[in-house]
Amino acid sequence: MRAIQITAIAIGLFMSALAQAHPKLLSSTPTEGEDGATPDRIELHFSESLVTQFSGAKLVMTEMPGMAHSPMPIKAKVSGGSDPKTMLITPLSPLPAGSYRVEWRAVSSDTHPITGNVTFKVK
Template identity: 65%
Template sequence: MSLFKTTTLAAALTTGLLLSAAAQAHPKLITSNPADGSNSVAPAKIELHFSENLTTQFSGAKLIMTDMPGMPNSPMGIKATISGSDDPKTMVIKPASPLSSGSYKVEWRAVSSDTHPMTGNFSFKVK
């Protein structure tokens, strides 16, 4: 193999590795508390744990009640504060008042140092 072909191949492999590493740098939701699909008592706070440190000024979430006894299919935003935590990979949602029985959805937006926003959602129920 000629030196030119070897150098070209090495450059292509290095570029591929760098691009794949950059693609993995987006924050992904690893776990949440309460967990997706759970049914439990009303949480005092909701924690979202991501794979990357968050840029808090560009990250956020909405807490939405999607169903409650006597009021099916009536999505309603729930007042809550959204903040970071001591762990830079964690987002915390604190409802302004205790959550009542019903179904809830969290819609989140996470931005890490690569500035590429990732979005997602999960749902849980309160007994």
């Protein structure tokens, strides 16, 4: 009986630790605040494997010379990378000079959504 109680406690502690494992953004390409050439794609690297059907991102232009309304959505394809911890955002056309924000939502096996954003500029 004692062995069953110890096993049940161990399983409970293990499941509790898993439930608290939320994905964190570790890095991005371009990096936060980068000012550079137009990227072919934006890569987001997370600490946990993502559940792609619940994760996603939007790319928006936040500023450019003469821009009357902001933010302006930019058409892009969002997909998982070959690494299950990576999200790829591929603009459908080259990005003109301006400021951009990627608004992301990441869901890992604990199914708890985490949101955030990355900003960058294109010269």
